[in-house]
Amino acid sequence: MRSRRRGSGSTGIRRPARNERIRGRADGIGRGGQLLIEAGHFALALALGLSVIQMVVPFWGARTNDPVLMGVGAPAAIGVFALVLFSFGVLTYAYVTSDFSLMNVYANSHSQKPMIYKVTGVWGNHEGSMLLWILILALFGALVAIARNAVPPKLRANTIAVQGSVTIAFLLFMLLTSNPFERIDPAPFEGRDLNPILQDIGLAIHPPLLYIGYVGFSITFAFAMAALIEGKIDAVWARAVRPWTLGAWLFLTLGISMGSYWAYYELGWGGWWFWDPVENASLLPWILGTALIHSTVVMEKRDALKIWTILLAILTFSLSLMGTFLVRSGVLTSVHAFAVDPDRGVYILAILVFFIGGSLALFAWRAPLLRQGGIFAPVSREGALVVNNLFLATACATVLIGTLYPLALEAVTGAKISVGPPFFNATFVPLMVPLLLLLPFGQVMAWKRGDMNGVAQRLAGAILISVVLTVIIYGFTYGGPVAAPLGVGLGIFLIVGSFNEIVTRSFTSGSGFRDAMRKARGLPRSTWGTVTAHAGVGVMVIGIAATAWSTERIVTMRPGDVQHVGGAYSVRLDSVFPRTGPNFQEDVARMTVFRGDRAIGQEETSKRFFPARNMPTTQAGLHTVGFSQVYLSFGEPQPDGSLGLRLYYKPLILLIWIGTLFMGLGAGIAMSDRRFRVGAPVRAKRDESASGTAPAPAE
Amino acid sequence: MRAFAIALTFAAGLALAGIATAPPAQAGPQPDEILDDPELEQRARALSANLRCLVCQNQSIDDSDAPLARDLRVLVRERLVEGYSDDEIEAFVVARYGDFVLFRPPFNVNTVLLWGSPILVFGAGALGLFLALRRRRDVAPSVTADLTPQERAELERILGEKSSGNS
Numbered sequence: 043m044r045s046r047r048r049g050s051g052s053t054g055i056r057r058p059a060r061n062e063r064i065r066g067r068a069d070g071i072g073r074g075g076q077l078l079i080e081a082g083h084f085a086l087a088l089a090l091g092l093s094v095i096q097m098v099v100p101f102w103g104a105r106t107n108d109p110v111l112m113g114v115g116a117p118a119a120i121g122v123f124a125l126v127l128f129s130f131g132v133l134t135y136a137y138v139t140s141d142f143s144l145m146n147v148y149a150n151s152h153s154q155k156p157m158i159y160k161v162t163g164v165w166g167n168h169e170g171s172m173l174l175w176i177l178i179l180a181l182f183g184a185l186v187a188i189a190r191n192a193v194p195p196k197l198r199a200n201t202i203a204v205q206g207s208v209t210i211a212f213l214l215f216m217l218l219t220s221n222p223f224e225r226i227d228p229a230p231f232e233g234r235d236l237n238p239i240l241q242d243i244g245l246a247i248h249p250p251l252l253y254i255g256y257v258g259f260s261i262t263f264a265f266a267m268a269a270l271i272e273g274k275i276d277a278v279w280a281r282a283v284r285p286w287t288l289g290a291w292l293f294l295t296l297g298i299s300m301g302s303y304w305a306y307y308e309l310g311w312g313g314w315w316f317w318d319p320v321e322n323a324s325l326l327p328w329i330l331g332t333a334l335i336h337s338t339v340v341m342e343k344r345d346a347l348k349i350w351t352i353l354l355a356i357l358t359f360s361l362s363l364m365g366t367f368l369v370r371s372g373v374l375t376s377v378h379a380f381a382v383d384p385d386r387g388v389y390i391l392a393i394l395v396f397f398i399g400g401s402l403a404l405f406a407w408r409a410p411l412l413r414q415g416g417i418f419a420p421v422s423r424e425g426a427l428v429v430n431n432l433f434l435a436t437a438c439a440t441v442l443i444g445t446l447y448p449l450a451l452e453a454v455t456g457a458k459i460s461v462g463p464p465f466f467n468a469t470f471v472p473l474m475v476p477l478l479l480l481l482p483f484g485q486v487m488a489w490k491r492g493d494m495n496g497v498a499q500r501l502a503g504a505i506l507i508s509v510v511l512t513v514i515i516y517g518f519t520y521g522g523p524v525a526a527p528l529g530v531g532l533g534i535f536l537i538v539g540s541f542n543e544i545v546t547r548s549f550t551s552g553s554g555f556r557d558a559m560r561k562a563r564g565l566p567r568s569t570w571g572t573v574t575a576h577a578g579v580g581v582m583v584i585g586i587a588a589t590a591w592s593t594e595r596i597v598t599m600r601p602g603d604v605q606h607v608g609g610a611y612s613v614r615l616d617s618v619f620p621r622t623g624p625n626f627q628e629d630v631a632r633m634t635v636f637r638g639d640r641a642i643g644q645e646e647t648s649k650r651f652f653p654a655r656n657m658p659t660t661q662a663g664l665h666t667v668g669f670s671q672v673y674l675s676f677g678e679p680q681p682d683g684s685l686g687l688r689l690y691y692k693p694l695i696l697l698i699w700i701g702t703l704f705m706g707l708g709a710g711i712a713m714s715d716r717r718f719r720v721g722a723p724v725r726a727k728r729d730e731s732a733s734g735t736a737p738a739p740a741e
Numbered sequence: 742m743r744a745f746a747i748a749l750t751f752a753a754g755l756a757l758a759g760i761a762t763a764p765p766a767q768a769g770p771q772p773d774e775i776l777d778d779p780e781l782e783q784r785a786r787a788l789s790a791n792l793r794c795l796v797c798q799n800q801s802i803d804d805s806d807a808p809l810a811r812d813l814r815v816l817v818r819e820r821l822v823e824g825y826s827d828d829e830i831e832a833f834v835v836a837r838y839g840d841f842v843l844f845r846p847p848f849n850v851n852t853v854l855l856w857g858s859p860i861l862v863f864g865a866g867a868l869g870l871f872l873a874l875r876r877r878r879d880v881a882p883s884v885t886a887d888l889t890p891q892e893r894a895e896l897e898r899i900l901g902e903k904s905s906g907n908s
Contacts, residue, residue, distance in 0.1 A: 274892070311769060311804060318799050420874060428870060436863040443858040457851050460793050462801070462844025469859045598772040678771060678806075686772050 075141065082132025083223035089125035089180070090213040092118055096183065096206030100199035104272075112195055115202035116187035122209060123177075123184035130177045133222050134164050143229035146170060146222045152235035152654055154625045162246035163236040168370060168386070169222035171249055175366070176212050178250075178257040182286075183209060186261060193282045200268030201261070208260050211393045219386045235625065235654035244304035252297030252324055256362040258290025259327060262334065263359030266352045267401060270408040275352065280342035283355070285718045287338060288571075291331045292709040298324050299702035307662050312592075312673045312690045314698060317466040322445045323365035326438055330358040333434040335709075336427045344424055344489060346417070349409050350431070356405060360398040361442075367394050368445075419491040426484030426492075433477040440469045478532055478583065481576060482539025486546065504542045508535035522591060529587020536580025540573045567715040575708025582701025585669075588694035596677075598684040604636075608691025611672050612636045616644070618685055626650045628661070631685060635665045635672050642667070647676040647687075669696040769803050770814055781821045788817050788827055791844050792834060801844060 096118035103111025133146070137160045142148040150167040151160060159166075165174040183205040186198065193201075216222070239245065265283045269275040301324070306314040315321065334354040340347045367390040418424040444461045452458055486500045512531030519527055547569070548561035593608030599615040606612045616632045628650040635643045645663035652659070663674035670693045677686030770789070776782040789803035794810040802810035802817075813834070820830045834842055846852045854861075 313804075316799070432863065432866045432870065435866060436859055439862040440859045443855060447852075447855045451851055451855075455851060458839065458841040459846045459852065460841055460844050461846055461855065462791075462793065462799075464791055464845035465855075468845070469856075473859060473863075596770055596772050596775055680772065688769075 075135075075139065076143070078132055079136055079141065079144065079223060082129045082136075083221075085125040085129040085132070086213065086217060086223070089122045089129070090210065090217065092125065093122045093180075093206045093209040093213060096122055097203050097210060098206075099203075100206075101203035101271075104196045104199040104203070107196075109195065112199035115199050115206075119180070119183040119187040119202050119205065122206070123180040126173075126177050126180045130164075130173055133170060133173060134161060137161065137164050140233065141229075142231070142233050143225055143227070144222070145224040145226045148226060148230050148233045150236050151233040152625055153232060155236060155241070156624050158243070159236055159241045159246065162243075163240070165249050166236050166240040166246070169216070169220045169224075171253075172212070172216045172220050172370075173222050174250060175253050175257060176209065176216060178253050179205070179209050179212060179260060182257060182261050186264075186286075192278070194278065196272060197265070197268050197279065197282065200271050201264045204264035204267040204271075205260060208264070208397070211396065215386075215389050215393060219389050233654075235652065238626065238650065238652040238655055238657050238659050239308065241625075241652075242304065242308055244300060244308065248297060248300045248304055250297075251293050251300055255290050255292075255294025255297050255331075256324075256327065256365060258286060258293060259331060259355075259359045259362050261286040262290065262355045263401070266355035267404065269352060269412075270404050273408055273411040275341075275348050275412050277342050277345055280338045280351070281718065284335075284338050284342060285713050287331065287335055287355075288709045288713045291328070291335055292706045292713070294324070294328050294331060295702055295706045295709070298328060299699050299706075303699050306695075307664060307673075308659070311675065311688065312594075312662075312692060314589075314695070317444075317463045319445050320369050322441050322466075323361075323368040326442055326445075327358050327361040327365060329434050329438040329441070330354060330361055333431045333438070334358050336430050336434075340424050340427050344418065346424060347428070347431075348412050352409065352412070353405060354431075356398075356401045360394075360401070361438075363390075363394050363397060367391065418489070421487070421494060422492045423484065423487045423489045426480070426487050429480060430477065430484065433473055437470055437473045437477075440473065441466065444469070475532070478536060478579065481536060481579070482542065485539065485543050485572070485576065500546050501539060501542060504535065504538040507538050508532075519591070526587050526590035529590070530584050533580040533582075533584035533587060536583060537577045540576040540580065543569065543573055566717075568712045568717075571708045571710070571712025571715070573708070574711055575705045578701045578704025578706075578708055580701070581697050581704055585694055585697030585699075585701055588697065589692070592690060592692045592695070595689045596686070597689060598680050598682075598686050600684045603684075605687075605689060607672055607689040609670075609693065610637050611667075611691055613672070613674060613689060615685065615687070621648075623650065625654065626652045629676070629679075631663075631674075631676055631687065633663060633674055637667070645672075645674055647674045649676045666696065669694045669700070671695050769805065771811070774811070774814055774818060776818055776822065781818075784827060785814070785818050785821055788821075788830060789814055791831070792817070793842050793844055795838060795842065 096115060099118070100112050100115030103109070103114065133144075135141075136144050136147050137151055138157070140147065140151060140153040140160070142151075146167060146169050150170070151163050155163070163170070165171040183202060186201055186205065262283055265279065265286070269279055298321075301321070302314050305316065306312060334351065337347050337351045337354055341351050370386060370390055444465055448459050448461055482501060482504060483497055486497050488496070508531055511534050512527055515530055516524075516527040544562050544565065547565060549558045553561075595605065595607060597605050599605060601615050601617050604612055604614045613636065614634045616634055618629065618631050621628050621630050628648040630646050630648040632644060632646050634641050635645060643665050645665045646661075647663035648661045650659045650661060651657070660676055662676075665672040665674075670691070673688075673690035673692055675688040675690070677688055679685055770786070776785060786803060790801050792802045792813060794800045794802045794805035794807055794813075796807050796809050797805045800810075802813045817830055817834070820833065825833075831843070835847075840847055840851075846855060848856050
């Protein structure tokens with residue numbers, strides 16, 4: 043350390059004054075801090091070593107049936123997590139203290155940046171976000187190690203081993219190509235600041251949510267690999283995997299939803315989904331993860347669809363890896379391209395080929411060993427879930443092909459085409475509409491062998507309600523877009539059809555209301571979860587359909603001017619003034635929102651300028667009324683002194699994200715179903731209470 | 742591949758200049774571009790949403806504030822006012838910039854697989870499903886205990902130990 047600092051003094055003869063300050067700064071952080079950073083770096087190397095143990099020893103233990111060796115997996119996984127957590131903590135410390143001797147901190151932070159963005163800036167860049175990715179990977183490994191649900195020891199050992207192999211690959215990748223602990227000497231006095239687009243609370247929590255989702259599927263993948271290695275898969279496997287899949291799906295749902303809401307309010311023109319390649323990269327594992335959740339139900343309940351479920355587990359995680367690859371390598375340039383670097387792409391591609399190729403090879407080799415279980419008639423709950431999987435898999439393939447087709451076509455023929463939102467809307471929507479229309483039918487179908495008449499009877503009420511409401515809405519909005527009331531009707535059908543299951547399963551003719559309520563409460567949590575999530579889809583569909591009624595106005599205004607926005611809403615521009623923020627300057631337009639003649643609120647929209655990055659961002663002004671929003675966006679100042687503005691009225695737009703929250707909530711409820719918890723922990727507790735304060739169970 | 746190289750150079754240039762890549766300053770049509778006839782304007786917006794801004798990253802000219810995007814928007818509106826049809830205007834822009842400019846790729850030899858992909862995948866899946874169902878109806882349901890050979894050996898070993906211990 044000391045010699046380095048001396049070195050920096052000798053190279054800085056040109057500007058001695060500034061260099062003094064640098065030295066002062068480095069001394070201020072102190073040798074303890076510098077040592078800490080080296081320790082954080084070293085912890086990563088240790089974690090790499092330990093994850094090799096995590097992979098090799100339990101795997102060997104499972105092969106030789108040695109419980110001691112299998113038992114090594116759990117503490118190793120917890121150890122890897124502790125080391126990576128320490129390392130992550132050190133990097134966070136470096137950001138908080140603005141230690142610009144770290145290349146990563148220098149390139150992505152600024153001493154004047156608000157504290158919250160200093161912390162979130164840790165993962166607002168490639169290296170840091172990879173560290174976050176690995177942290178979550180190690181966290182899941184540790185969770186499998188400490189989870190006490192009934193998982194056979196061999197399956198657990200193999201799962202931890204596979205998880206260890208993924209950790210090795212990513213730790214190697216980070217240490218070799220994207221080390222966040224790289225130093226610069228001499229340390230600069232000020233950092234280059236975080237990309238201002240990322241200085242937003244929405245985008246700050248978007249990556250952790252998304253990563254928990256992506257990486258959560260690594261557990262499902264590890265379980266699938268373990269099942270293939272053992273050559274055995276059954277309902278126990280499905281029961282062990284389901285909570286993990288649901289958890290991963292929950293976070294991925296929230297992550298995507300968060301990202302979508304961020305794009306809505308931050309990008310400044312009120313769109314909420316752009317079919318951007320990077321968005322698609324997160325949607326792909328989500329679609330397939332949705333299919334996986336449904337196919338594991340069939341496997342758990344009926345011991346069928348085993349091979350397909352394993353394949354889905356492999357492909358879902360493969361798509362998660364690919365999502366990382368697409369975002370991190372810059373192969374697809376898009377608005378998320380803050381990670382452009384093709385060199386790293388080669389490494390990630392190698393990881394991708396190894397894990398996807400390896401797992402599919404293992405699948406091809408071992409899958410024929412898996413025995414197929416229960417049979418079912420085409421018209422049955424199983425059949426309905428197979429249809430669900432068929433539609434979802436096709437949708438996933440379509441989005442994947444659409445995303446990669448231009449790259450492939452250019453590589454093969456040299457022809458350049460673009461595949462954008464019009465293509466995805468034209469293909470994705472027609473696949474989703476029949477799926478959603480069939481959803482309530484599938485939900486009331488009996489297992490093994492269903493009958494159409496029974497289904498029609500149970501759904502008759504829901505269908506009637508939806509049709510009547512659709513006709514009423516159509517009447518009220520007559521002359522507007524026809525697709526909107528139809529879409530809203532579909533959403534209503536999904537909501538009513540979902541709750542229909544609760545009603546038909548708890549209300550029986552002859553019994554009273556109180557009895558029915560008791561029965562409804564007694565229904566398994568997984569049923570409530572299903573109903574909540576499916577109703578959430580309905581809520582989202584209503585929000586999406588209602589976007590057809592939104593209005594947009596592009597206007598110029600002077601202070602005092604009033605403009606109609608849409609519906610009953612209009613706005614008045616009150617004033618335009620400059621303002622200084624902590625690390626930006628902004629021009630602010632203050633506006634009053636009116637409903638009819640009555641003022642209902644004041645909103646601000648601004649254009650911010652971040653000098654450290656020489657970049658502007660637009661902050662939209664959002665006025666929420668119920669589930670609808672009046673959306674105001676700062677435009678360009680006009681030559682004649684007026685201000686360009688975009689004014690939107692977005693009826694029911696918030697339902698899109700509220701629907702996704704319900705979907706996540708449904709997954710959470712289903713996760714808490716007691717059958718995922720039964721087994722070891724319940725018995726252990728009973729033993730403890732029976733044997734009083736005995737420190738260890740007697741042999 | 743050339744676009745890739747251009748994008749890289751562009752990114753590298755921005756990075757050297759000390760600027761982050763891809764500032765998504767969205768603006769789209771400015772107030773002075775808007776046509777008086779709302780019907781024509783509606784068509785202009787629909788056309789613009791399908792035309793790619795060639796100097797941006799994944800933005801239509803309707804979303805971009807780049808000067809080139811503005812030029813194209815103005816061009817589209819001029820043609821609309823002159824009375825051209827939507828198809829003619831699109832064909833005109835494609836003649837100048839190639840298929841790359843369209844976000845909705847045209848249906849031709851190059852894009853058969855792209856546009857056909859949903860039907861092909863769905864059809865293949867449905868066919869596979871049909872065959873699997875038919876085959877499984879012919880096969881009698883297996884009622885064997887779901888044990889791997891190793892497990893069976895293990896079970897026999899344990900049972901053997903037990904019986905020898907008892908005797």
